[in-house]
Amino acid sequence: MKILVAIKRVIDYAVKIRVKPDKSGVETSNVKMSMNPFCEIALEEALRLKESGRASEVVAVSIGPAQCAETLRTGLAMGADRAIHVEYPGTLYPLSVAKILRAIVDAEKPGLVILGKQAIDDDCNQTGQMIAGLLKWPQGTFASKVVLDEENKVATVDREVDGGLETLCLDLPAVITTDLRLNQPRYATLPNIMKAKSKVIKKVTPQDLNVQIRSDLEVVQVTEPPKRKAGVILSSVDELIDKLKNEAHVI
Amino acid sequence: MRIGAAPRAFRNRWYATRVTCCRCLSTLVLAEHEGGSIKASSLSAVEAAKFVAKHNSVSLLLAGSGPSLKQAAAHAASSHPSISQVLLAESDQFAYPLAEPWAKLVHLVQQKGSYSHIIAGSGSFGKNVLSRAAALLDVSPITDVIEISGSNLFVRPIYAGNALSTVRYTGSDPCMLTIRSTSFPLGAVSDSVSNDALIEKVDLSTLSEDDSLGKSRYISLSSQDTELPDLGNARIVVTGGRALKSAENFKMIEKLAEKLGAAVGATRAAVDAGFVPNELQVGQTGKIVAPELYMAFGVSGAIQHIAGMRDSKVIVAVNKDADAPIFQVADYGLVGDLFEIIPELLEKLPEKK
Numbered sequence: 242m243k244i245l246v247a248i249k250r251v252i253d254y255a256v257k258i259r260v261k262p263d264k265s266g267v268e269t270s271n272v273k274m275s276m277n278p279f280c281e282i283a284l285e286e287a288l289r290l291k292e293s294g295r296a297s298e299v300v301a302v303s304i305g306p307a308q309c310a311e312t313l314r315t316g317l318a319m320g321a322d323r324a325i326h327v328e329y330p331g332t333l334y335p336l337s338v339a340k341i342l343r344a345i346v347d348a349e350k351p352g353l354v355i356l357g358k359q360a361i362d363d364d365c366n367q368t369g370q371m372i373a374g375l376l377k378w379p380q381g382t383f384a385s386k387v388v389l390d391e392e393n394k395v396a397t398v399d400r401e402v403d404g405g406l407e408t409l410c411l412d413l414p415a416v417i418t419t420d421l422r423l424n425q426p427r428y429a430t431l432p433n434i435m436k437a438k439s440k441v442i443k444k445v446t447p448q449d450l451n452v453q454i455r456s457d458l459e460v461v462q463v464t465e466p467p468k469r470k471a472g473v474i475l476s477s478v479d480e481l482i483d484k485l486k487n488e489a490h491v492i
Numbered sequence: 493m494r495i496g497a498a499p500r501a502f503r504n505r506w507y508a509t510r511v512t513c514c515r516c517l518s519t520l521v522l523a524e525h526e527g528g529s530i531k532a533s534s535l536s537a538v539e540a541a542k543f544v545a546k547h548n549s550v551s552l553l554l555a556g557s558g559p560s561l562k563q564a565a566a567h568a569a570s571s572h573p574s575i576s577q578v579l580l581a582e583s584d585q586f587a588y589p590l591a592e593p594w595a596k597l598v599h600l601v602q603q604k605g606s607y608s609h610i611i612a613g614s615g616s617f618g619k620n621v622l623s624r625a626a627a628l629l630d631v632s633p634i635t636d637v638i639e640i641s642g643s644n645l646f647v648r649p650i651y652a653g654n655a656l657s658t659v660r661y662t663g664s665d666p667c668m669l670t671i672r673s674t675s676f677p678l679g680a681v682s683d684s685v686s687n688d689a690l691i692e693k694v695d696l697s698t699l700s701e702d703d704s705l706g707k708s709r710y711i712s713l714s715s716q717d718t719e720l721p722d723l724g725n726a727r728i729v730v731t732g733g734r735a736l737k738s739a740e741n742f743k744m745i746e747k748l749a750e751k752l753g754a755a756v757g758a759t760r761a762a763v764d765a766g767f768v769p770n771e772l773q774v775g776q777t778g779k780i781v782a783p784e785l786y787m788a789f790g791v792s793g794a795i796q797h798i799a800g801m802r803d804s805k806v807i808v809a810v811n812k813d814a815d816a817p818i819f820q821v822a823d824y825g826l827v828g829d830l831f832e833i834i835p836e837l838l839e840k841l842p843e844k845k
Contacts, residue, residue, distance in 0.1 A: 254796070258651045267655055335623070336632045359777065363650050363657075365635055367623040370591065374627030379708035380591055382620050385770065397711070401770045402616040403724070403779070405715030409590070412707040421777060422764060457632045457663025461645070464656050469802070472823040474814075478836040481808065484824055489806045491728070491785040492752065492842065 242352035242391065242413075243298045244287040246321065247342055248280035250305060250312040251362040264462040267362075276312050278426075279357020281319075282419040285426040286387060287355050288320045295389045298322045300349060304341055306330045310442055317437035318429035324442040329454065337447075337454045339371035344450035346376060351414065353396070358383050358418040369418035379411040383420040389413075517545040517643060520601060520666070521575075522612040522621060523552045524589065528563030530554075530571055532725050533613030536673035538572045543640035543676075544609050551577040552689070553601060555586035555594065569689040572678075581694040588710035591620045596702050598625035601694060607666050608643070614670035615724070626668045633668040634659055638675040643667070652776040652799035673724065674782035674803060716769050718756075720746070723772060726755035728785045729804070731774055734761035735790025735812070735830060742767040744834045745789060751841055757781065759797050775800035789830045793818025810834075 252258060253273040261268055276284075287299045301316040303309040304327040313324040327341050346354060354376075359366035373380035381387070381398030385406065388397045394413045399406050401420045411417075429437070447454055475481050485492045519541040523534035534552070541550045552568050552575050554561065561582060568578045579601060585593045598610065598621070610625070612618030614636045626633035639647035644661040646669065661667045699705070723729065730752065732745035742762070749756045757774040758767065774781055776799035786804035791797060793809070793816055801807070802821060809822035810830050819825045826833060 252651070257795075258654050260655050267651060334632050336627065336630075339627060361652065361776070364652065364776065366619050367626075367633060367635055370620065370623035371627035373591075374595055374624035377702075377704035379704070380620075380624065381708075382591070383616065400616075402713075403771060404616075405713055405769060405771045407713045408711040410709045410711055415707075421760065422770065457661060458634070459660045459662055461658040461660050463650070464658070466649070466653060466656050466802070469807075469821055470823070472807070472819070472821075472825055474819065474825045474827060478826070478833055478840060481824055481826055482837070482840055485785070485806070485808070486842075489785070489823070491806050 242296045243300060243349060244290060244296045244353045244355060245346060245349055245351040246280070246284045246287045246299060246301050246316070247354070247356045247368070248284060248301055248303050248312060248316055249277040249357070249360045250274050250303065250309050251277045251360055254278055254361055260463055260465050264464055266460070266463050274308070274312075276315055277357050277360045279359060279361070279419055279421075281426040282421070282423050283355040283357050284316055284319055284321060285424045286419060287353075288427070289424065290389060291320075295391050296353070300325065300351070302327065302342065302345055304329060304333060304338055313442050314437055315429060317440040317442070318434040319427060320433065321440075323440055326442050326444050327450070328444055328446055331454070332456070332460075333454065334456060334458050335365050335367040335371055337452070337456070338368050339375055340452050341447055341450060342368075342372050343375045344452050346372070353414060354378075354416045356416070356418050358420055369416050373416035376416070378414055378416050380416045380418070381409055381411050382418040384417050385420050385422045387417060387423065517547070517608045518549045518551070518605070519544060519609040519611055520598075520605060520607040521550055521552050522594070522598065522610065522618065523554050523568065524613070524617050525554055525556065525561070525564035525568075528560045529567045530564060531613075532678070533615050533673040535572055535678055536676040537611045537613050537671055538574050539678055540611055540637070540640060540669075540671040540676040541609070542574060544643050548574070549576045550574045551579055551605065551607070553579045553581065553598070555581035555583075555589070555597060557582055557584050557587050565691050569691055575689045578689050578691045579694050580691060581696060583696050583699070585699065585705065589617055589621070590708055590710060591624050592708050593699065593705050594621045595624040595628055596699055596705060597694070597696075599628045600699065602629060602666055610666045610668045612670050613673050615673070618670040622668055622670050629666065629668070631663050631666065631668055632661075633670070634661060635670045637669050637671045640671075649799075652795050653802060654795065654799075672780055674780055716771065720749055721753065721755045723755040723757055723774070723779055723781060726781075726783055728752050728754035728787070729757045729774070729781050729783045729801070730754045730787045730789070731757035731759065731791060731801070732762055732767070732789050733759040733791035734765055736762065736767060739767045748787075748834055748838060751838060751843070759791050759794075788818055788822075789834060791818050792816045793821065
């Protein structure tokens with residue numbers, strides 16, 4: 242079975258972001274970029290499934306400008322077999338990403354598509370659900386555990402939901418989106434980084450895939466959130482209780 | 493027509509017509525129910541519909557099976573003055589809220605009702621269902637909205653809430669949103685609520701024709717049994733971090749929560765370490781809370797945790813490290829050992845009324 246993993250290049254999670262003074266967006270030039278942490282977890286899960294003999298090939302795909310190839314190269318270094326870069330320089334919303342991924346799924350015919358549940362830049366949490374809808378495949382979102390039964394062609398997925406942990410059983414092929422606790426992604430080892438240099442990254446465009454990018458969303462402005470008033474450091478529990486009662490009136 | 497191509501005077505007239513309108517705005521709210529009542533987050537979605545347009549007729553969509561569904565429908569019909577209709581999808585397929593039948597249901601109901609907007613709360617149900625339904629309807633959804641300025645202008649947090657993005661929806665109906673319930677609190681319930689909404693059954697006969705249904709099956713849900721208030725709605729939240737060091741120690745947090753009538757929250761680190769179950773996680777990818785009082789013990793204040801609680805009215809932080817980032821958002825801070833401070837608080841706090 243082939244597994245397709247979609248990965249996104251985002252500003253590194255530890256970076257303190259800055260909003261551009263003209264409010265057109267967030268500053269991304271000269272800022273450290275990395276693979277989205279949830280995408281790393283998705284790739285790790287696919288690699289573990291391959292290593293345990295449940296999948297034959299892991300294909301990584303990323304959509305975006307030329308620099309996405311770097312992120313794909315990291316994915317190959319982690320252990321993906323090959324990669325596909327859908328080159329597109331402009332802004333892409335999840336619906337367009339889902340349509341592009343659908344075209345790739347139609348060509349590659351994987352048994353499983355794994356993505357991160359959300360990207361830490363736009364925090365949308367939409368793409369996995371949208372691909373599943375377009376493909377009419379079952380979806381297991383916010384997965385914290387995946388058990389694949391290849392004989393019966395089902396995946397049992399534990400999901401982290403508001404009420405606790407929900408377990409679903411999905412017929413394959415299916416779409417799974419990963420949550421934080423699914424696994425701890427590996428670091429690429431030096432030998433694998435060297436091997437990755439000779440792995441293939443195939444370049445295509447949305448036109449090659451017959452996908453028309455149209456947008457029904459427009460970002461009007463990006464602003465900073467309201468700042469909180471500076472707080473005070475108190476010196477005792479008594480003082481804290483007094484403030485909460487008599488100043489803040491919350492207890 | 494392409495609006496950009498028209499001369500300015502015409503464009504202005506066109507926009508004016510669109511606003512004063514014969515175009516009726518109507519909203520479909522995807523609602524959750526439990527134990528015979530509508531969940532608070534779904535009522536927040538109804539509340540949010542008010543901001544889309546002053547005159548906005550709201551239909552509430554409920555799905556499930558059995559007597560608790562009927563009870564929920566009755567509750568829904570009188571739960572909010574904006575609700576003019578309750579749509580009931582009754583079938584075993586909806587015994588558990590799976591995304592596949594729900595998305596198909598939304599598609600069906602939209603084709604019949606042609607709503608201008610579809611709204612759900614941005615909890616795990618709304619997040620799971622709405623985007624899949626949006627794909628079926630070929631529209632871009634806007635998720636986790638915190639502010640609505642009219643029928644097509646929305647504000648949503650990005651980068652863990654460190655920036656706010658104002659987005660305009662320029663597509664065709666329906667405009668689909670999930671909203672953050674903490675941003676659309678319910679107003680005071682007025683006694684004059686009244687007119688019971690009409691309850692109508694949805695014709696599900698075409699639903700079973702879809703071969704994508706039945707490919708996902710609910711197995712089980714494991715949740716914590718607790719008397720403490722629900723994290724999403726509590727007035728006070730007491731959160732513990734990894735500094736609590738063990739699940740046993742975390743019981744101190746629970747005791748403090750009990751004393752204050754508060755909900756218990758946790759950081760990702762505390763959940764990862766196994767001190768508490770996942771549903772207590774507060775943060776960018778966990779629950780977003782905005783209580784009146786948020787008390788964080790042994791929490792360093794990582795960006796991703798702050799994202800989940802920065803809208804709390806009053807924030808208290810207790811940490812041994814005076815440089816912990818949490819103190820930058822706290823209104824009141826105590827630098828000290830939580831293993832001494834919590835027992836002292838337990839001793840000195842007034843009993844909750």
